[in-house]
Amino acid sequence: MKYIDEYRDGRLAKDIARQIAAAVDPARSYYFMEFCGGHTHAISRYGLEDLLPANVRMIHGPGCPVCVLPIGRIDAAIALAMRPEITLCTYGDLMRVPGSNGSSLLKAKAAGADIRMVYSTLDALKIAEAEPNREVVFFAIGFETTTPPTALALRAAIARQLPNFSIFCNHVLTPAAIQNILESPDVRKLGTIKIDGFIGPAHVSTVIGTEPYEFFAEEFQKPVVVAGFEPLDVIQAVLMLVHQVNDGRHEVENQYIRAVTALGNEKAQNEVARFFELRESFEWRGLGEVPYGALRLRPEYAQYDAEKRFSMVTPAAKDNPACECGAILRGVKKPADCKLFGTVCTPDTPMGSCMVSSEGACAAHWTYGRFREKARTQDEGRAVA
Numbered sequence: 001m002k003y004i005d006e007y008r009d010g011r012l013a014k015d016i017a018r019q020i021a022a023a024v025d026p027a028r029s030y031y032f033m034e035f036c037g038g039h040t041h042a043i044s045r046y047g048l049e050d051l052l053p054a055n056v057r058m059i060h061g062p063g064c065p066v067c068v069l070p071i072g073r074i075d076a077a078i079a080l081a082m083r084p085e086i087t088l089c090t091y092g093d094l095m096r097v098p099g100s101n102g103s104s105l106l107k108a109k110a111a112g113a114d115i116r117m118v119y120s121t122l123d124a125l126k127i128a129e130a131e132p133n134r135e136v137v138f139f140a141i142g143f144e145t146t147t148p149p150t151a152l153a154l155r156a157a158i159a160r161q162l163p164n165f166s167i168f169c170n171h172v173l174t175p176a177a178i179q180n181i182l183e184s185p186d187v188r189k190l191g192t193i194k195i196d197g198f199i200g201p202a203h204v205s206t207v208i209g210t211e212p213y214e215f216f217a218e219e220f221q222k223p224v225v226v227a228g229f230e231p232l233d234v235i236q237a238v239l240m241l242v243h244q245v246n247d248g249r250h251e252v253e254n255q256y257i258r259a260v261t262a263l264g265n266e267k268a269q270n271e272v273a274r275f276f277e278l279r280e281s282f283e284w285r286g287l288g289e290v291p292y293g294a295l296r297l298r299p300e301y302a303q304y305d306a307e308k309r310f311s312m313v314t315p316a317a318k319d320n321p322a323c324e325c326g327a328i329l330r331g332v333k334k335p336a337d338c339k340l341f342g343t344v345c346t347p348d349t350p351m352g353s354c355m356v357s358s359e360g361a362c363a364a365h366w367t368y369g370r371f372r373e374k375a376r377t378q379d380e381g382r383a384v385a
């Protein structure tokens with residue numbers, strides 16, 4: 001597979017791993033957070049942590065859009081979908097995310113709510129066109145990557161004069177969240193998170209470019225390396241971060257030059273700016289309220305804003321107290337630290353959002369990491385014996 005195999009070449013990966021091992025200072029540890037769930041998935045799937053020296057640690061960040069949606073927004077979507085006039089359109093992953101008291105969109109659908117799984121915003125538009133007597137609401141989630149398609153759907157809805165289409169907007173912004181990881185009161189209170197640098201997201205950066213991370217790198221003196229999703233991308237980004245830390249630099253570097261530029265996709269940015277504006281504050285699961293960490297529709301598009309159109313309220317709801325998703329999304333704990341992991345909580349019976357999407361840290365660890373970790377522990381045990 002052209003353009004895939006080149007980035008999965010095991011010999012090259014081992015060569016870069018040797019370079020990392022030669023570059024690291026044995027007298028210190030290196031803690032790097034991969035913000036993006038796609039990187040978490042790649043690290044687990046290709047066993048990249050096994051290639052790294054013991055003093056280079058990867059910390060999973062909050063970059064899975066399904067995982068960071070707070071439970072109150074799921075509850076609000078369920079309440080909306082239960083209204084008889086509403087058809088709620090949503091991506092498949094969201095269907096199984098637990099809401100309060102064991103609820104979910106899947107269970108609401110089984111109870112009679114008109115909830116339909118779609119693959120794109122345009123599918124939702126088609127439903128609105130085909131069924132003019134239904135109020136069709138698109139449950140929009142995701143980072144900067146998925147916001148432009150939502151903007152395009154809005155543009156199309158306006159052009160086609162669809163009066164029965166609206167958007168429940170939950171789009172969130174990456175740079176604000178990265179900043180919040182380091183300076184939120186919750187994180188400061190926990191006090192156990194040490195991060196020497198970040199692997200910047202891939203798809204998000206194709207849209208926003210590398211420039212938005214400049215302020216952050218300078219302000220917090222943390223290097224950021226934007227990287228692609230293939231295993232060689234990620235391990236090369238780790239090497240670049242090690243070099244920056246060793247040199248005392250805190251720059252934004254771009255490993256993913258085949259797709260990301262400094263300024264990003266300005267056409268997509270303009271489309272988003274036309275329809276959306278910043279929310280002063282928005283709750284992220286695991287991070288709490290993130291200032292300017294999300295978008296809402298501009299007031300001039302209020303008729304397409306489901307929150308206004310249907311007077312939606314977001315109930316204050318608490319996560320299952322046994323679920324450690326919040327700490328995992330902040331990078332403070334790992335999936336295996338959760339008592340529910342692999343017992344009552346599996347991908348078939350998710351108790352928290354991190355076990356639902358394949359990009360979630362718990363799901364990635366369940367699929368790729370748990371046996372490897374067990375084998376490594378046994379190997380270490382044998383070596384000691």
Ligand code: SF4
Pocket residue numbers: 322323324325328335338339340341342345346350351352353354355356362
């Ligand atoms: S294993 Fe399940 S319950 Fe525990 S943190 Fe992960 S998603 Fe939450």
